[in-house]
Amino acid sequence: MAESTTSPQQQSLPLGFVRGEPVIDKPEDLYIPPDALELILESFSGPMDLLLYLIRRQKLDIVDLPILPITKQYMEYVEMMKELKLELAADYLVMAAMLAEIKSRMLLPRPPAEEDEEADPRAELVRRLQEYEAIRTGAGYLDDMPQTERDLFVVHADTDAKDFVKQQLPDVALAELAVAFSHAMAQAELQHHHQIHRERLSTRARMSRIIDLLQTHQRLRFAQLFEPSEGKQGVVVSFLAILELVKEALVDVTQVDAFSEIHISTREQVYAESTD
Amino acid sequence: MQNQQIKQLIEAVLFVAETPMSVAQLTDYLLEHGMDATRKIVREVLDELQRDYQERGVQLQEIASGYRFQTRAELGGIIASLWQEKPPRYSQALLETLALIAYRQPITRGDIEEIRGVSVSSQIMKTLQERGWVKVIGHREVPGRPQLYATTNEFLDYFNLKDLSELPAIPEPPARTANTGPVAQETTAETATEESESAP
Amino acid sequence: MQNQQIKQLIEAVLFVAETPMSVAQLTDYLLEHGMDATRKIVREVLDELQRDYQERGVQLQEIASGYRFQTRAELGGIIASLWQEKPPRYSQALLETLALIAYRQPITRGDIEEIRGVSVSSQIMKTLQERGWVKVIGHREVPGRPQLYATTNEFLDYFNLKDLSELPAIPEPPARTANTGPVAQETTAETATEESESAP
Numbered sequence: 019m020a021e022s023t024t025s026p027q028q029q030s031l032p033l034g035f036v037r038g039e040p041v042i043d044k045p046e047d048l049y050i051p052p053d054a055l056e057l058i059l060e061s062f063s064g065p066m067d068l069l070l071y072l073i074r075r076q077k078l079d080i081v082d083l084p085i086l087p088i089t090k091q092y093m094e095y096v097e098m099m100k101e102l103k104l105e106l107a108a109d110y111l112v113m114a115a116m117l118a119e120i121k122s123r124m125l126l127p128r129p130p131a132e133e134d135e136e137a138d139p140r141a142e143l144v145r146r147l148q149e150y151e152a153i154r155t156g157a158g159y160l161d162d163m164p165q166t167e168r169d170l171f172v173v174h175a176d177t178d179a180k181d182f183v184k185q186q187l188p189d190v191a192l193a194e195l196a197v198a199f200s201h202a203m204a205q206a207e208l209q210h211h212h213q214i215h216r217e218r219l220s221t222r223a224r225m226s227r228i229i230d231l232l233q234t235h236q237r238l239r240f241a242q243l244f245e246p247s248e249g250k251q252g253v254v255v256s257f258l259a260i261l262e263l264v265k266e267a268l269v270d271v272t273q274v275d276a277f278s279e280i281h282i283s284t285r286e287q288v289y290a291e292s293t294d
Numbered sequence: 295m296q297n298q299q300i301k302q303l304i305e306a307v308l309f310v311a312e313t314p315m316s317v318a319q320l321t322d323y324l325l326e327h328g329m330d331a332t333r334k335i336v337r338e339v340l341d342e343l344q345r346d347y348q349e350r351g352v353q354l355q356e357i358a359s360g361y362r363f364q365t366r367a368e369l370g371g372i373i374a375s376l377w378q379e380k381p382p383r384y385s386q387a388l389l390e391t392l393a394l395i396a397y398r399q400p401i402t403r404g405d406i407e408e409i410r411g412v413s414v415s416s417q418i419m420k421t422l423q424e425r426g427w428v429k430v431i432g433h434r435e436v437p438g439r440p441q442l443y444a445t446t447n448e449f450l451d452y453f454n455l456k457d458l459s460e461l462p463a464i465p466e467p468p469a470r471t472a473n474t475g476p477v478a479q480e481t482t483a484e485t486a487t488e489e490s491e492s493a494p
Numbered sequence: 495m496q497n498q499q500i501k502q503l504i505e506a507v508l509f510v511a512e513t514p515m516s517v518a519q520l521t522d523y524l525l526e527h528g529m530d531a532t533r534k535i536v537r538e539v540l541d542e543l544q545r546d547y548q549e550r551g552v553q554l555q556e557i558a559s560g561y562r563f564q565t566r567a568e569l570g571g572i573i574a575s576l577w578q579e580k581p582p583r584y585s586q587a588l589l590e591t592l593a594l595i596a597y598r599q600p601i602t603r604g605d606i607e608e609i610r611g612v613s614v615s616s617q618i619m620k621t622l623q624e625r626g627w628v629k630v631i632g633h634r635e636v637p638g639r640p641q642l643y644a645t646t647n648e649f650l651d652y653f654n655l656k657d658l659s660e661l662p663a664i665p666e667p668p669a670r671t672a673n674t675g676p677v678a679q680e681t682t683a684e685t686a687t688e689e690s691e692s693a694p
Contacts, residue, residue: 021428025643038386045387045512061586061609063585063586063587063590063612064587064608064611064612065610065612066610066613067614069611074642076325080525099645109425109611109613111609112611114636121644129313140501141298142667143572145544145607145668145669146609146611147410148668149667150609150610150611151665151670152597152664152665152666152667153590153593153594153598153609153610153664154590155593155664155665156590156593156596156597156661156662156664157586157589157592157593157662159591159662160589160593160596160653160661161584163653163654163655164567164570164647164653165581165652165653165654165662166418166564166651166652166653166654167581167582167652168570168572168574168581168582169567170555170564170565170566170567170570170654171310171564171565171570171573171574172562172563173306173309173310173366173509173510173552173563173565174309174565174566174645175309175352175362175363175365175510175566176362176363176364176365177364177365177368177370177373177376177403177506177510178365178368179365179369179370179371179373179376179510180374180377181369181370181374182373183374183378184374184378185385186378186380186381186382187378187381187425188381188382188383188384189381190384190389190392190452190453191459192453192462193452193462194389194394194456194460195392195396195461195462196393196462196463196464198386198389198390198392198393199390199393199394199396199397199464199500200392201386201390201462202390202393202409202410203464204412205410205411206410208407209310211523218461220458222397222398222399222400222458223399223457223458223459225399225400226399226400226444227429228401228431229442229444230431230444232432240488244544259352265440266434267434267435267436268432268434268435268442277533277609280500284432284435285433285434285435289469298549301551301571302549302550302566303551303569303572304551304552305550305552306551306552306565306566306569307551307573309551309552309563309565310565310573310576311576323576327572327575328650348504349498349502349504350501350505350508350511351501351504351506351507351509352503354507363509365506365509365510366506369502369503369506372503372527373503373506373507373510375526375527376507376510376511376523429508457533472530478606
């Protein structure tokens with residue numbers, strides 16, 4: 019068992035391999051302990067592997083395969099495998115049947131009228147053995163190639179570059195905003211079935227500005243909210259903004275006496291004073 | 295030759311190691327692999343490597359926990375773009391919320407929800423405020439004292455606007471005069487505009 | 495000076511990139527950063543870097559999907575011991591299956607079974623596909639439409655190959671005997687693939 023962990027190395031003339039390890043020469047000799055035998059038998063990667071092993075062990079020529087002795091030896095191995103109840107048996111039995119068939123065809127007398135081209139019953143098996151042997155060689159080449167994670171390692175250097183990666187913020191185009199607005203309004207129109215008036219933007223903006231001012235000045239004189247330089251239109255906008263703010267219950271407008279100074283304060287402010 | 299191999303090995307190990315390696319760790323590592331190394335030798339090799347990489351795209355840097363290879367400091371900014379992702383896109387919900395705040399300010403979340411017919415997620419309001427485009431400018435004095443939202447100067451700057459009056463005009467909502475059939479009601483703002491344009 | 499900077503940048507990028515980078519990718523990257531680069535320049539810089547690292551502990555290797563820095567192959571065993579885990583070893587059955595796909599692609603599972611004389615375990619095909627070494631590239635148009643397997647660039651990368659022609663040659667498959675059936679189709683498919691692969 020300990021042998022199975024030793025590192026594999028290809029021999030010059032491999033007879034067979036147990037997971038890449040060269041196989042001892044005479045597995046059929048009885049002195050081999052059953053454990054080892056099982057290990058060897060289990061290690062054939064298939065019937066072709068076993069067959070190739072048998073041929074190579076006896077230094078036989080694949081092309082002129084002596085089918086009788088090979089079939090006999092092959093069957094011996096398969097019997098051993100059956101005794102050891104190895105699961106692989108099915109594929110090996112298919113091969114056994116094929117060998118038996120070739121053997122019987124070789125024993126039959128050849129009809130004289132056959133063409134020259136008439137295949138040797140062994141031809142197909144020989145072809146497969148040759149191809150299998152080529153592939154085994156290829157598998158060996160692959161195993162010998164320098165492999166990532168085994169023979170070489172991809173390397174990386176550290177970098178502080180990731181610190182420079184900025185989180186990108188989405189871009190929005192002004193037109194997108196207008197489209198989004200009209201989309202939202204169209205939705206509202208469909209949902210609520212009531213008329214939504216187009217508002218004067220400047221009024222809305224002015225409302226924001228007044229509330230903003232009220233954040234810093236608790237009370238504002240009415241006159242402070244009008245900028246003469248804005249002209250008549252500016253006065254109207256400011257006035258509309260104040261009315262709208264009152265309507266939306268955002269500000270309070272107070273006047274102590276008729277014609278006295280009018281004051282604007284936030285509702286919040288009034289609320290705070292009254293509870294004090 | 296032995297020294298050449300030690301140098302190659304130290305170099306490779308430093309490039310492969312996940313963490314920086316100290317002189318002591320490197321020396322132990324070499325000794326474990328049967329190499330005749332001392333701290334002095336290792337230190338000399340590290341000095342040599344540092345010189346070798348002086349003008350290269352990566353450099354051997356000594357930091358508190360040992361030595362490591364890292365990219366040249368000046369290249370950081372350019373290399374960063376290897377990890378730079380394309381900017382994400384805002385959702386339609388966010389854009390509509392922003393548009394409503396821009397065109398209808400000051401406005402409460404409730405107002406926005408009423409117009410859009412769906413609730414506005416806190417995440418959207420948070421994103422807009424973090425971006426610096428929207429701020430709370432007060433409360434409406436009604437039960438619950440909802441916050442009033444307005445756009446900021448940063449918002450104007452981003453969209454290259456002098457003031458809100460420069461926001462693009464938006465299509466009038468579809469007219470609902472008495473003799474317009476049920477179809478007109480349901481047309482979207484866009485088609486309504488086309489209609490009014492094609493009308494003589 | 496410009497060239498010196500391009501070289502440092504390519505070197506640094508290759509050392510930090512998560513995947514190998516091709517000449518085209520590197521050229522695009524440089525152009526995006528306002529550097530005056532052509533594929534020819536990039537190729538020259540890569541050649542120069544390969545020479546610079548010839549005798550070092552790490553080397554610049556060209557593989558199927560581009561260039562990457564990796565440790566010197568001779569140091570493999572020693573460096574592997576930095577990690578506790580043993581490097582992966584693959585069974586003879588897996589290697590034979592992989593070799594069949596690599597050398598005889600495109601190939602069906604039935605072909606593999608015929609040559610190996612055993613049914614191919616699903617586990618092996620799963621492992622090969624999970625490792626990204628093998629993929630299905632189509633079907634053979636015969637009854638049952640069996641899937642055709644081929645190897646991937648990751649396979650080449652893993653085995654340190656630029657393309658399939660770098661695999662050591664094995665004997666060509668022996669011609670089938672005259673009275674064996676439907677093979678003609680297969681051979682045409684194979685030569686077609688080889689042609690397209692050898693074209694750069």
